[in-house]
Amino acid sequence: MxxxxxxxxxxxxxxxxxxxxxxxxxxxxxxxxxxxxxxxxxxxxxxxxxxxxxxxxxxxxxxxxxxxxxxxxxxxxxxxxxxxxxxxxxxxxNTPSATEPALRFEKVEVSLMVQRVCQYHQREANKKGILVVHNASSSVPPVRADRVILAAVLNNLLANAVKYSPPGTRVEVRVQDANGWVRCDVQDQGAALSQDQAKLFQEDVLGSGLAMAQQLIEQMGGKISYANVSGQGSCFSVLVPQYKTE
CATH class of the missing domain: 1.20.58 (Methane Monooxygenase Hydroxylase; Chain G, domain 1)
Structure with a gap:
């Protein structure tokens, strides 16, 4: 305590x-x-x-x-x-800029951030009988990131997962150490996306949200990707560099 x-x-x-x-x-x-x-x-x-x-x-x-x-x-x-x-x-x-935003890098406890994002979206998920699960070990290291931008991207991914998941299903958010990175997976049990993976992050495919998410994560030195999970729906993964003391 x-x-x-x-x-x-x-x-x-x-x-x-x-x-x-x-x-x-x-x-x-x-x-x-x-x-x-x-x-x-x-x-x-x-x-x-x-x-x-x-x-x-x-x-x-x-x-x-x-x-x-x-x-x-x-x-x-x-x-x-x-x-x-x-x-x-x-x-x-929703506020794209012609110039890259000035990032404010800091030490971010991504597990705590994800926990709070999940708690918020559970309220919306309850309306559809969806269970939002947060899964992270206590040993996940902090990341070096812009806290506002990282929260915005994770919020966007989880909001989409809840929005497009069928009632009575489950959305799982996993946070884990990934050899110099911290990996965050947002996986739902809905239908797998049919678009070619290379096109998912184009603005004219699924709106500007994923395109903006990719742009922002890459500006922080991270990566974002998508995979169909056989029989289990869709999974978006975000990789962010671990925080290292100078």
């Missing part, structure tokens, strides 16, 4: 610092500058990280308090924070 609190407190402190830096940069940029939009998404994401971490700490602190009304309030705050994280992800995926 103490380690979880320390981790949450450290995440809040990092996000607060990054939020202040982003605000300082944003103040000197033109309102319609494409980098200003990117900074705004980072700023909002860091604000949400502060809120999310604070709610988690309060929930742990008041676990034995027993006031159901307070619990309901905190769960509501956590829910709307998740919704705003989703909004930020959609903004990243």
């Amino acid at each position: 103490d380690k979880e609190r320390e981790r949450a407190a450290a995440a809040i402190a990092r996000a607060q610092l990054e939020l202040e830096e982003a605000l300082a940069e944003l103040d000197v940029m033109p309102a319609l500058d494409s980098r200003a939009v990117a900074l705004a998404t980072h700023m909002l994401n860091n604000y949400l990280t502060v809120t999310e971490g604070t709610v988690e700490l309060i929930q742990k602190h008041l676990a034995a308090y027993g006031d159901q009304q307070v619990t309901t309030w905190l769960e509501g705050l956590q829910h709307v924070t998740d919704l705003m994280h989703r909004t930020v992800s959609q903004l990243v995926m």
Whole structure:
């Protein structure tokens, strides 16, 4: 419990610092500058990280308090924070730029990120009787990535998996060490995609989402791929470089 609190407190402190830096940069940029939009998404994401971490700490602190009304309030705050994280992800995926975004690389605990994304999409999955499963070992190392962009890509893949899966099926998200990389698989039990794999990431095949996801992941030095899983549906895989201390 103490380690979880320390981790949450450290995440809040990092996000607060990054939020202040982003605000300082944003103040000197033109309102319609494409980098200003990117900074705004980072700023909002860091604000949400502060809120999310604070709610988690309060929930742990008041676990034995027993006031159901307070619990309901905190769960509501956590829910709307998740919704705003989703909004930020959609903004990243739906705002293509003629120039590559300025990435903000940092140490990211992708297992924790995936767990939170899965918790959000389970709410939508419940409407179709779909079970979203998060599978990651405790030894998965952190990655070096832009936290906002990575969250946006994973959110997009999981949203599609839930959207296109038949009712009563299962979506599994696996996170594992992959020899210098961290691999994240999003696998559903729906019908396998019939398009040629080389064409899946073109904008005119399945919309701009996969094309944008590929572009963003490659800009972080990662890879994204698709495979049909015999008798088990579709699987999208994302590879991100592990974080290494200089």
